[in-house]
Amino acid sequence: MKVLCLDLEGVLVPEIWHGIARATGIEILNKTTRDIPVYEDLMRLRLDTIERHAVTLGTIRRAIADLDPLPGADRFLAWAHRRFQVAILSDTFYEFAMPLMAKLGFPLLLCHRLVVEGDRIVDYRLRQEQAKAAAVRAFQALEYEVVAVGDSYNDIDMLLAADRACFFRAPDRVADAHRDIPRFETYDELRGAL
């Protein structure tokens, strides 16, 4: 039995901040770790932007409630649950992700927390540095082999820490920097490789 560590956004669900950008009409919120590799820089930009536009947590939650898992993600996850123990390792926040986790049947999610005052997001708290790689190493310390699947810069530490790694729908500039990690574009291809 191996542990399958999956990134959330881009692998099982759409990019959450794209949904927020669409709902609020704020174009700059479309940027992701694919555009700004340093997560702290990206989050500072996002929080400054929603502060400036007075976007509330309630507004964001309503935007996220309209999101659905990617087509085929349910079936892929059902397949994975029968062959692996599944853990979702994400740099999102519980306050955002829980409605999506409900739609995925509540697999284990290890991610971060927001700091909220009333209906205002005032800050965020990373659970720890390199949280995804730390989670991979924790499962390895529990004597599991870990297979990891991700798509972006913030997955690289997880992919390098894992015993086996796959890119799923990674942009060229991410995948080209790590050509030893195989790339897959469909769930069928990914299933075949796992």
Place this chain on the structure above:
Amino acid sequence: MKVLCLDLEGVLVPEIWHGIARATGIEILNKTTRDIPVYEDLMRLRLDTIERHAVTLGTIRRAIADLDPLPGADRFLAWAHRRFQVAILSDTFYEFAMPLMAKLGFPLLLCHRLVVEGDRIVDYRLRQEQAKAAAVRAFQALEYEVVAVGDSYNDIDMLLAADRACFFRAPDRVADAHRDIPRFETYDELRGAL
């Protein structure tokens, strides 16, 4: 967000070996960690017994397929998934537990493996020593507070390692040795305490 670590047998599903005892008519297989606190002694007795009676893995799997989660376990787990990240820490084996995990919606299960030759169980492999406590500490190392729920001797290390611990339907002789750990008999009581 906290991690809720739940024992499996006695907490969410019936004792698997009781089901095997019932299906095979072998009375001695009713013994559990509640009767024989040293897990290795108990497993040696079980494996010697099924070897002597030529009980196959197939027979055992059919017995387990007839088991269902405890009444109310589904609802309790659905409640828990919305408030915690849930991990099942068990001393059972993936080869036994997977049909029951399917009935529980595949929460993360950390347990052990059997050594199987053909349809014969020839041995078992503990994932590591004190596997339940090690899993609790792994989540703590990932900066999670851990709440643990168990019922028997093999849960004590997990309960003592956790930030908060509860007994669920523990026999008196287990609970009386650890009077600082609160005891609950129904899922409603447990929900109220968590």
